[in-house]
Amino acid sequence: MQKVAIFGGTFDPIHWGHLLIAQTAVDQLGLDRVIWVVDRSPPHKKLSPKLNFPYRWEMVQLAIADRPAFILPDLTTHFPGHSYAIETLTHLQAIYPQTHWHWIVGQDAFATLPRWYRRQELIPKCNWLVAPRKEGSNIELELLAKTVVEQLATQSIPIRWQVLSVPQLAISSSLIRQYCSEHRSIRYLVPEAVRTYILNQQLYQEHHEEKI
Numbered sequence: 001m002q003k004v005a006i007f008g009g010t011f012d013p014i015h016w017g018h019l020l021i022a023q024t025a026v027d028q029l030g031l032d033r034v035i036w037v038v039d040r041s042p043p044h045k046k047l048s049p050k051l052n053f054p055y056r057w058e059m060v061q062l063a064i065a066d067r068p069a070f071i072l073p074d075l076t077t078h079f080p081g082h083s084y085a086i087e088t089l090t091h092l093q094a095i096y097p098q099t100h101w102h103w104i105v106g107q108d109a110f111a112t113l114p115r116w117y118r119r120q121e122l123i124p125k126c127n128w129l130v131a132p133r134k135e136g137s138n139i140e141l142e143l144l145a146k147t148v149v150e151q152l153a154t155q156s157i158p159i160r161w162q163v164l165s166v167p168q169l170a171i172s173s174s175l176i177r178q179y180c181s182e183h184r185s186i187r188y189l190v191p192e193a194v195r196t197y198i199l200n201q202q203l204y205q206e207h208h209e210e211k212i
């Protein structure tokens, strides 16, 4: 059985934090590959307006180009609109049989797991790899995980999960967008190819975050 992890996100844009998490998962679990899934239009995110999907997809492709173990499938023909995690997993299971599945999530996304669509089917099918997101937050993450596990237990959903031992980088896509809009450098926050792409395409020149 090969070991594969799915890493889904908006990636608006992809940054070094994402890449470090994926590489840590490969090393810690001995994964054969990580499949990057760029969300077209995540309904759970109310930020506005998201960069068009093709730009976000292209930046992920640039960022992972030198890593054969990182795969970016083109799911647009199968899922032209939004797709939920369970639909993505079911689709990939057909392409990669004989696979032990993992799913990479940051601490904040992990907290929302008890509300994901068709979670009764999805959650038991994967080993959940959780990346801490707040500095010095080991205790906080333990408490969060306890809450998540309890919430799932009340829904009779068993979960296998583990923490990724990743050095925490306080980098977020929103920070990159903010820096761009303030004409600050994003060097060392994103891979060079991504930085050049953002500059050439003049992305994130205006700041549109909604306070919700």
Ligand SMILES: Nc1ncnc2c1ncn2[C@@H]1O[C@H](COP(=O)(O)OP(=O)(O)OP(=O)(O)O)[C@@H](O)[C@H]1O
Residues within 6 Å of the ligand: 008, 009, 010, 011, 012, 017, 018, 021, 104, 105, 106, 107, 108, 109, 110, 131, 132, 133, 169, 170, 171, 172, 173, 174, 175
């Ligand atoms: N620095 C980080 N440390 C740990 N997890 C992260 C980090 N950045 C992103 N993630 C996780 O990666 C996944 C995809 O993240 P996403 O594409 O939404 O980026 P983001 O930086 O969280 O974006 P935004 O700032 O717009 O909310 C999510 O599960 C998120 O929790």
Ligand SMILES: O=C(O)c1ccc[n+]([C@@H]2O[C@H](COP(=O)([O-])O)[C@@H](O)[C@H]2O)c1
Residues within 6 Å of the ligand: 007, 008, 009, 010, 011, 037, 039, 042, 044, 045, 083, 084, 085, 086, 109, 112, 115, 116, 117
């Ligand atoms: O399938 C769902 O119901 C679902 C609900 C919330 C989040 N997700 C997935 O969680 C991943 C991280 O989400 P985000 O918002 O941090 O980019 C991404 O792959 C989303 O598709 C999935």
